[in-house]
Amino acid sequence: MVNPMMVLDKVELRRGGRVIVGPISLGLRDAGVTMAMGPNGAGKTTLLRALHGLERVSSGQIRWAESAEALRARQAFVFQTPILMRRSVLDSIAYPLRLKGVSRGEARERAAACAETVGLRVRLKKDASTLSGGEKQKMALARALITEPALLFLDEPSANLDGRSTREIEEILTHIRAGGTRIVMSTHDIGQARRLADEVVFLHDGRLVEQASSAAFFDAPQSNQAYAYLQGDIVI
Amino acid sequence: MNDILQGLARAAKLVVTLNADLVEITLLSLQVSLGAAVIGSAIGLPLGAWLAINRFPARRMVIALLNALMGLPPVVVGLFVYVLFSRSGPLGVLGLLFTPTAMVIAQVIIITPIIASVAHQAIRELWADYHDLLISLETTHSQRIATLLWDGRRALMTASLAGFGRGIGEVGAIMIVGGNIDHATRVLTTAIALETGKGEFDMALALGFVLIGLAIAVNLTLHMLSRTERGSRW
Numbered sequence: 001m002v003n004p005m006m007v008l009d010k011v012e013l014r015r016g017g018r019v020i021v022g023p024i025s026l027g028l029r030d031a032g033v034t035m036a037m038g039p040n041g042a043g044k045t046t047l048l049r050a051l052h053g054l055e056r057v058s059s060g061q062i063r064w065a066e067s068a069e070a071l072r073a074r075q076a077f078v079f080q081t082p083i084l085m086r087r088s089v090l091d092s093i094a095y096p097l098r099l100k101g102v103s104r105g106e107a108r109e110r111a112a113a114c115a116e117t118v119g120l121r122v123r124l125k126k127d128a129s130t131l132s133g134g135e136k137q138k139m140a141l142a143r144a145l146i147t148e149p150a151l152l153f154l155d156e157p158s159a160n161l162d163g164r165s166t167r168e169i170e171e172i173l174t175h176i177r178a179g180g181t182r183i184v185m186s187t188h189d190i191g192q193a194r195r196l197a198d199e200v201v202f203l204h205d206g207r208l209v210e211q212a213s214s215a216a217f218f219d220a221p222q223s224n225q226a227y228a229y230l231q232g233d234i235v236i
Numbered sequence: 237m238n239d240i241l242q243g244l245a246r247a248a249k250l251v252v253t254l255n256a257d258l259v260e261i262t263l264l265s266l267q268v269s270l271g272a273a274v275i276g277s278a279i280g281l282p283l284g285a286w287l288a289i290n291r292f293p294a295r296r297m298v299i300a301l302l303n304a305l306m307g308l309p310p311v312v313v314g315l316f317v318y319v320l321f322s323r324s325g326p327l328g329v330l331g332l333l334f335t336p337t338a339m340v341i342a343q344v345i346i347i348t349p350i351i352a353s354v355a356h357q358a359i360r361e362l363w364a365d366y367h368d369l370l371i372s373l374e375t376t377h378s379q380r381i382a383t384l385l386w387d388g389r390r391a392l393m394t395a396s397l398a399g400f401g402r403g404i405g406e407v408g409a410i411m412i413v414g415g416n417i418d419h420a421t422r423v424l425t426t427a428i429a430l431e432t433g434k435g436e437f438d439m440a441l442a443l444g445f446v447l448i449g450l451a452i453a454v455n456l457t458l459h460m461l462s463r464t465e466r467g468s469r470w
């Protein structure tokens with residue numbers, strides 16, 4: 001049973017006197033994987049951040065459905081550039097649990113288990129800053145997953161990853177999606193979008209160009225921009 | 237040249253044999269400047285952190301004031317504290333003038349702005365790094381401060397040490413409010429000034445060695461801390 005999760009009504013974000021995203025009106029439902037796609041600078045990051053509540057909306061409204069309260073209360077965000085804490089890998093992953101008052105011992109135990117789940121196979125006592133790019137990304141994913149969010153945002157989660165790590169992360173996302181986690185993410189990897197998306201939100205120049213089911217979008221994109229983008233052309 | 241060499245030799249002997257006067261003076265120096273560093277940190281570190289996280293109208297003014305206070309000439313601070321605590325001054329009844337307490341107070345005034353300023357800088361950087369994560373995780377105000385103070389602890393230690401380093405080498409203020417009284421308020425820097433004036437170069441040099449040794453120890457510690465700091469960031 002799919003219900004509405006949130007509705008965007010003429011949402012616009014202006015920064016420095018310039019409109020960077022919007023006006024966008026769209027509805028998101030409370031299940032599946034929504035994939036924000038579009039060329040660099042299209043507004044994917046800004047849109048995701050606005051949905052999560054990290055960006056101030058200049059005009060228009062983001063309205064949550066009453067039935068989506070559970071999703072709204074349990075969100076997590078994986079940033080495109082992992083935010084490194086000056087802590088060990090283990091304590092970085094455990095941090096959200098510590099905020100919720102979980103004891104250090106239990107938080108560390110669960111953090112170690114979570115690191116295992118995302119395939120982060122490093123010495124967990126070492127400093128988070130010493131991880132490689134892909135390991136940092138997995139650490140950030142583990143930190144987001146440890147509180148078992150109902151709604152997970154990911155901004156280009158495999159931008160810095162090799163093929164194997166990308167596959168691992170996609171497997172995890174497929175797995176948690178099957179477990180009922182709502183996922184809203186962005187990617188510039190068309191293959192990844194095909195593999196994961198239930199629905200595509202295609203942005204260009206800060207505007208919503210197309211919103212369609214994954215099947216419809218990849219079979220027959222309705223807009224020239226999306227068509228050209230999928231062909232690998234540079235969208236102007 | 238011979239004088240200097242002889243002086244150096246006698247100074248080395250004073251240090252090695254732990255000359256009683258030398259030890260007393262060094263200990264008082266440490267006591268005053270460590271005391272000032274502890275009190276200055278207790279005020280300056282939270283102030284710096286608070287300034288880094290909070291936005292309020294007079295924020296820029298406070299930061300500008302802090303930077304201006306950092307450049308206060310110690311002699312002027314000494315004079316100010318002297319007037320405050322002199323017999324006819326507003327706090328004269330406390331009878332603190334020419335005591336180590338007055339020296340600590342003067343040094344607290346000198347080093348607190350430095351500690352607060354270094355702490356502010358460090359915590360502001362950390363806050364910029366952590367901002368999105370801490371907002372995303374819906375941290376409370378006190379959780380944010382606790383996280384930043386804890387994760388920034390090395391940088392905060394650096395701030396405290398910078399304050400201590402400034403205090404231990406300072407002479408203008410403590411000379412005025414302490415009076416350089418033998419066995420009471422004489423510290424390394426004021427003693428060096430005195431012994432040099434008297435022509436007692438060996439004692440002055442010995443005191444100088446100890447002071448330089450302390451300064452090097454502080455700087456090495458600072459260096460190591462800032463290296464681990466950087467090491468942990470990259």
Ligand SMILES: Nc1ncnc2c1ncn2[C@@H]1O[C@H](COP(=O)(O)OP(=O)(O)O)[C@@H](O)[C@H]1O
Nearest residue numbers: 015016020038039040041042043044045046047
């Ligand atoms: N804080 C900001 N101030 C000004 N411009 C911004 C700001 N954040 C993003 N932008 C601009 O908004 C546009 C969309 O950026 P972004 O959402 O990062 O795109 P994407 O993630 O699709 O590459 C870009 O042109 C970017 O330069």
Ligand SMILES: [Mg+2]
Nearest residue numbers: 044045080155
């Ligand atoms: Mg982006």
